[in-house]
Amino acid sequence: MMGLRNLRVLYAVRFFGSLIPAYVIERLFWEERGMTIQMVVYTEIIFAVTVVLLELPAGIIADRRSRKRMLVLASLLGCFEFLILVYATSFWHFALAVFLAAVGRSAGSGAENALLYDSLQEAGREKSFEQVLGRLNAVDITSTMLAAMCGSFLAGLCGYELNYWISLASSLAALCFTFMLVGPAASGGAEGEKSIPIGASIAGAVRFFKRNRRVMPVMLSGMVTGASLNFIDEFWQLYLDRIGIPAAAFGLFSASIFLLRLPGNLLAYKLKTRMGSGPLLTAVTAVLAAGFLYLSMARNVSGLAAIFLICLAGGVIEPLAAGYLHHRIDSSMRATMDSFQSLGLNAALIAIGLGFGYFSSRWDVFGGYGFVGLLCLAFCVYFAFASSKL
Known part of the structure; x- marks a missing residue:
């Protein structure tokens, strides 16, 4: 079946798309080329603003035209991103690479989950969406771990730039696999339909939220916690550098x-069955709040335990939040609604990034993590009340 073929191809796309050894030394490479923490935060904001502006139109295009084409575009822009970074020497070079990455992210984020769900639906396996998404994330994580181990070794042996050339080659491999994807019949003919105005699609999304009021707290949880985890992924290298780890x-x-995120991704569907979505997400948010606050205060190797705990708890977030949404939406607007989730996450990233950048400029990366911890704590209190109705 075409649906099952898509699953195999998506595994390959995820593997090569995450086999990026550049990420393990990214902050050091950027710092070596003159990028300060504040400059990095500015590029994060450029990324987030671009995604906020393009995410929803990209999701609508994916629903109305072709999810495969949007995934091909995302992979193509990923190749250009690394090509630019190899030669980047100024802030604007890095800003351009980040801008292209944001356009690619907008093109692919809603389209991938929509294609995955419809492929499963075609095979009669849509109820296993969280499980399969968790396995895709596990492939993603395994590839990232492999890239990190090899990238660290190669950086010490050959310098930082080689990692970016290897990342470019891996991105090209991912691009080749995206051409093998097909639009499943389970999409109900959504792809290729006559164009519907963006305003009508947005109105349909608003009606969905009015009819499904319980969805919004879960989506907000995914946005806030997902944005918070981003600051572990983006700045752990500086944290380790500050506490003296080579x-x-x-x-x-x-x-x-990344290994610590595997259990959460693989077991999220089982934890949801036992605990329920609301209590599980409340517990995860509380762990994140405690972990970030500890990072801001413990400026020594004990902070590594807090990072490990944050990553362990954070593994359940994406499958849980995405599954809660996709089980409740129609195929014709699946990518559009998934793009709403990504749009909100990046809006949260902009807001949190401004605070993170401000406090980091005053108290280094420790102050930034303290700000994120206080924000997670405040949201945890809200979500504990809101999730009681889930």
């Missing part, structure tokens, strides 16, 4: 924090 250990550490 770059030679970065590969092992990077592999460890």
